[in-house]
Amino acid sequence: MRRISLAFVCFLLLFTFCSQPERAPEEVRVRLAADPETLSPISYSSSGALQIINLLFQSLLSADLGTNEIKPFLASGMPTVERQDSLTLFTYTIRDEATWTNGTPVTAEDVAFTLKVAKAPLLNNEGLKPQLEFIQDIRMDRENPKRFTFVCAGYAPEMELLTGDFFILPAYLYDPENLLQHIAVATLSGDLSELENDEQLKAFAARFNAPDYGRDPNLLQGSGGYILENWKNGQYLTLTRKKEWWGNNTSNTQHLTANPQRVSFQVIPDMTTALLALKNRQLDVLESIPAAEFEQLKQNQSFLKDYALHAPDAYEFMYAGINSRLPKFADKRTRQAIAHLLDVNSVIKVTQQNYATPTVGLIPPSVTKFYNTSLQPYTFSPAKAAELLKAAGWQREEDGWYQNIHGKKERLSLVVDYRAGNTSFENAAIILQQNAAKIGIPVQAQGLEGSLMSQNSKQHQFEVFFRSLSGNPFAFNFKPLLHTTYAEVGGLNFTGFGTPESDRILDQISNTVTSEAEMAKLLKRLQEIMYTEAAFIPMYYEKERLAIHRRFANPKISGLKPNYDVSAFTLKEE
Known part of the structure; x- marks a missing residue:
């Protein structure tokens, strides 16, 4: 049965690559985990879409x-x-x-x-x-x-x-x-x-x-060096270099590039299939390689002859979100108890093979001037979790924890959502499930299709979720994520986090900060409030793991997404 399944995957892979235009000499083939919902430069919603838009606009x-x-x-x-x-x-x-x-x-x-x-x-x-x-x-x-x-x-x-x-x-x-x-x-x-x-x-x-x-190629035409050539849903998106691009006529602007003749984004949702395509030399770039597979590739000498592996410190972090609007999570001590059951170190070991760094806030630990070093990540402690639940008014009975909420006896349970197919989130949910069971809290872990999870988050139809966010070392305006004015249905403050003080801090950061010292003071205080409120719980910052074919030079490896600049790739001279 396994051999038949593998043959079927190979057939699909072969069909996908054979059904698109003939490969150009300077073409770069990049894996895309999913078709973008939109390539609108105003309303895009994924990092994959952003990478493509960066080549067009x-x-x-x-x-x-x-x-x-x-x-x-x-x-x-x-x-x-x-x-x-x-x-x-x-x-x-x-x-x-x-x-x-x-x-x-x-x-x-x-x-x-x-x-x-x-x-x-x-x-x-x-x-x-x-x-x-x-x-x-x-x-x-x-x-x-x-x-x-x-x-x-x-x-x-x-x-x-x-x-x-x-x-x-x-x-x-x-x-x-x-x-x-x-x-x-x-x-x-x-x-x-x-x-x-x-x-x-x-x-x-x-x-x-x-x-x-x-999605209209006639509208998706900006000032960038590429135009959208083909978009086959569920298969690929191909961008072609403009014949006459203004960026070729500038001097002393090495960062303005459009070098590859064609950039082809291959839609391969399943990572196992993507890794097979990489090993078969059908992909030139693969990012977000699972840690275990990345370690295996490091030992594969045949593979390393053709591909270089990179692991830069990234600005993408994983966090747990708790819907603080729900009555059972209204007390921050209940949320803190859940934080003590996340066991971040185990999640990092199991899901990242230690290619990650624990964090107490949205600020990367590497940005030392703004990171609050006085805080320590929540430790895994069932005993501390039980202590906090009692302080929040929960009573332990034979089959779990109960509290009278609005005149009705309620049992504490968790439904944990994560994006289906993301093994890191799935393992984090399983670890939480196992840890919570140790003190009598039942946890239901459920993988959801990405668009459904996004919709549920915006509609506040969730209890706990695992998500990731991409940041950068240049901007720290977190108002859309954390301010209470964005906590309404449809806003980006999914968890309902926010206090009068945190709102004031976010307003100051976005409008009135006049010095780096003042910015540092405000950001460190914001991290303290987030840590105490425990609705939006940062867990760790990742190291990116990617492979790039050695026939290309000038990849510009970076901690910033997408961690390389495909427009800068040049063919090495043979």
């Missing part, structure tokens, strides 16, 4: 994975900064060479249009809108159509990055009828209820929010 500023530094991409340089009382002005100039796919120049009008799409009501922009809420207006330079100034509320060191860290859309493609032209950026702060009745905005929203809008 550009932002004013971005990270150079070769140096882990922020550098100008669409912008000709870093912005000039001028502080005026309660406002801060950031002035940019777009590169003279920068053009869209049709050859027309990228201008300040495109930036203004993108701001409108990111800030207007009715549009699917929930993920980006909080990041840009501090930008109150944009001022155009009358003499230079490529020069503009962002008018921003308050000041924080991160604003320099945040003002440049969003994809710029071509207005001519996305709004050929100029439906948003009459809306001023300055009107998109504060109460937007009147705009919700704007007929032109509603017409634009109906089109922009349509699922096809994030």
Whole structure:
């Protein structure tokens, strides 16, 4: 039976690779775990989608994975900064060479249009809108159509990055009828209820929010070096290098690259199948290799002749989320008890083969200036968990823990959700299940399809979950994840975390911080509050594990997602 199953996997693999265009000499084949829900530069929701969008569109500023530094991409340089009382002005100039796919120049009008799409009501922009809420207006330079100034509320060191860290859309493609032209950026702060009745905005929203809008190759054309050539659902997405890309005509900008002739993203949901494709030399890049398999590959001399293995410190962390809105989890001591049953060290050993670092907060332990070293990760302690449950009002009976909640006797039990197919999350759920059983708490672990889990999280239809998040060492605006204003249905604060103090801290971080020392003080205090509240429980930061074919040079290995820059790959001379 096993031999038949393996033959079937090989057949599917062969069919997938044979059903796409002939492989180009400079083609790079990368595994993609799932089809993106959308490639909209405004409303994308996965790291896989982000990697693809980065090849199609550009932002004013971005990270150079070769140096882990922020550098100008669409912008000709870093912005000039001028502080005026309660406002801060950031002035940019777009590169003279920068053009869209049709050859027309990228201008300040495109930036203004993108701001409108990111800030207007009715549009699917929930993920980006909080990041840009501090930008109150944009001022155009009358003499230079490529020069503009962002008018921003308050000041924080991160604003320099945040003002440049969003994809710029071509207005001519996305709004050929100029439906948003009459809306001023300055009107998109504060109460937007009147705009919700704007007929032109509603017409634009109906089109922009349509699922096809994030899948149409005719719209997915930005200022990046690639265009979408083919997208076969469940099989592959292929990007082709533009014949005449403006980035080839710049000097002293080694971070602007579009080297491979074609980049093909192979949709292979199952990691076992992906590893087989890698070993058969049908993939050039495979990331997120399970730790056990990564260790095996390190011992495979035949494989190592063709592939280089890399394990950079990543900025992706795993966390446990507890729905603090539910009455049985309302007392933080109950949540703390669950934290003492997670056994992070065992999870790291079992799921990561120790390719991970425990953490007490969202800040990577490697970012020592902001990480709160006075806190220690929750230790595995059933005794401490039982003590906390008693303090929270739970009483131990023969078959479990009980408490009177709203006049009804309730038994403490947990339903733990995780994304189906993710063995790390599955093992973490099993470890929690086994640990909780030791003190009489039944745990049901259930794997859910990714989109269903995302939907349930946004609708607050969960008890406990395991998820991961990607961060970076440049920005620490956690307001969309942790502020109570984003704890409503549909918001990104899934757990309902938040206190008046944490809200004040998040507001200060996003608006008024004036120094690194002040930022450090606020972030460390935020970590203390999160640690005590135990609704959003960071567990560990991962080391990425990836393989790249040795025929390519200049991979730019980095801790930043996706941990390499495929656009920079060059073929080695034979």
